[in-house]
Amino acid sequence: MLSGESCVLPGILSTQNGIIVNEIFKLTGDLSDIHHRRLFGSWLKRSQEAALYILLGPRWKPRDLGGITCPRCGGKSHKRRGFRTRIVKSSKGKFPFVLSQVQCTGCGRTHRPFAMALGVALRRVLPELEEKALSLAVKLPYSPSAELLKELSGGNLSHEGIRKLVHRRAKEHKIKPPTDVNHGLVDSTKVKAGDKSRGMDVHLAIAVERGSEKHGRATLKKKLLHLSVGDAVPLKTTLRSIQVKYLAHDGELDLKGYAQVTQRCLWHMGHQLKHYLWRDGLPLTERGSFKDKLYRILFSQDYTVKDAKIAYDKLINELQGLGLKTSAGHLVRAKGEIFNYKKNPALCFATTSPVEREMRELNRRANVGARWSPKGIENLLKILFLKRFKQYQTLAERMHPG
Numbered sequence: 163m164l165s166g167e168s169c170v171l172p173g174i175l176s177t178q179n180g181i182i183v184n185e186i187f188k189l190t191g192d193l194s195d196i197h198h199r200r201l202f203g204s205w206l207k208r209s210q211e212a213a214l215y216i217l218l219g220p221r222w223k224p225r226d227l228g229g230i231t232c233p234r235c236g237g238k239s240h241k242r243r244g245f246r247t248r249i250v251k252s253s254k255g256k257f258p259f260v261l262s263q264v265q266c267t268g269c270g271r272t273h274r275p276f277a278m279a280l281g282v283a284l285r286r287v288l289p290e291l292e293e294k295a296l297s298l299a300v301k302l303p304y305s306p307s308a309e310l311l312k313e314l315s316g317g318n319l320s321h322e323g324i325r326k327l328v329h330r331r332a333k334e335h336k337i338k339p340p341t342d343v344n345h346g347l348v349d350s351t352k353v354k355a356g357d358k359s360r361g362m363d364v365h366l367a368i369a370v371e372r373g374s375e376k377h378g379r380a381t382l383k384k385k386l387l388h389l390s391v392g393d394a395v396p397l398k399t400t401l402r403s404i405q406v407k408y409l410a411h412d413g414e415l416d417l418k419g420y421a422q423v424t425q426r427c428l429w430h431m432g433h434q435l436k437h438y439l440w441r442d443g444l445p446l447t448e449r450g451s452f453k454d455k456l457y458r459i460l461f462s463q464d465y466t467v468k469d470a471k472i473a474y475d476k477l478i479n480e481l482q483g484l485g486l487k488t489s490a491g492h493l494v495r496a497k498g499e500i501f502n503y504k505k506n507p508a509l510c511f512a513t514t515s516p517v518e519r520e521m522r523e524l525n526r527r528a529n530v531g532a533r534w535s536p537k538g539i540e541n542l543l544k545i546l547f548l549k550r551f552k553q554y555q556t557l558a559e560r561m562h563p564g
């Protein structure tokens with residue numbers, strides 16, 4: 163050790179080997195946090211004092227310009243009444259600041275004229291902390307979200323507080339689907355919500371277009387068109403309000419007429435066929451060959467539309483001949499739209515797989531063991547997908563668009 167070194171550096175350096183840099187990082191961070199807190203408080207105080215100077219004149223020579231309105235009597239005459247301490251929650255812990263108070267000379271009411279403009283009249287939580295909480299909440303259950311928020315930042319919001327925040331944001335955000343959609347995809351899944359043990363349906367509709375190539379693979383640009391929990395009426399209302407050219411769907415709902423051209427998802431056709439074969443009592447070992455047969459007809463590039471239709475009808479006859487009525491009915495119902503992708507070369511999504519990817523994301527967050535309220539899960543999923551598709555706007559972005 164050089165002479166004089168021990169006086170300059172803190173004692174910690176000579177005693178705790180290995181954690182020195184970490185300790186210094188923490189120490190300097192704490193100092194900077196103290197500075198942050200002071201700056202925050204003094205900036206807020208000075209800006210309010212400057213505003214009061216303009217509105218009420220200098221302290222030593224008041225002249226009221228009538229720029230402040232009393233919330234009780236509407237009076238325009240006020241005098242200063244000092245400051246009141248307030249606390250806001252931020253991602254760096256609780257930050258104190260002061261709010262200036264004025265008193266109405268008419269009715270005597272004391273109020274804080276800048277609380278609304280500063281955004282602290284109703285809320286004691288900074289939006290920056292709320293946005294961090296939301297980013298966690300769309301990935302994790304509310305309790306771990308609250309715990310991680312506290313661990314990774316100094317922010318302290320309860321799991322119930324985060325749930326209410328999701329509800330509030332979902333109410334503020336309307337899904338704004340574009341009026342003209344080239345390719346739309348519709349899929350549904352079950353979530354554990356409501357009173358029925360089977361749960362409830364979530365209906366998801368997205369718009370999808372091919373984006374630029376990235377690492378040799380085409381990227382997909384997705385936009386949220388619709389999300390609702392419960393029956394299909396809201397979904398159909400949304401689809402009616404927009405113009406969709408090509409709509410691929412899983413066949414759970416009859417969506418004929420809800421787009422210029424509808425297309426049953428090819429993948430779902432085979433998947434559902436296996437289910438119907440099971441209902442028709444066919445043993446498991448024999449179900450696969452029918453599915454393969456159907457997929458050959460649906461996916462083969464060699465068939466013309468005419469050939470494919472003939473092969474499809476033959477398969478229907480074969481199923482009927484074997485007494486597999488439900489399965490045959492499944493193919494008959496899809497007949498009208500199953501080969502639309504062959505007739506319309508511009509229809510480039512004949513399966514719902516881009517939305518399937520989103521369904522996995524949905525299930526990952528929704529299946530957390532708990533039973534949801536229908537609105538509770540709908541709110542959360544809405545924020546989840548608005549964020550995934552970059553349609554979510556923070557408070558600051560909404561106030562200053564562009």
Ligand SMILES: [Zn+2]
Binds near residue numbers: 232268269
């Ligand atoms: Zn008043």
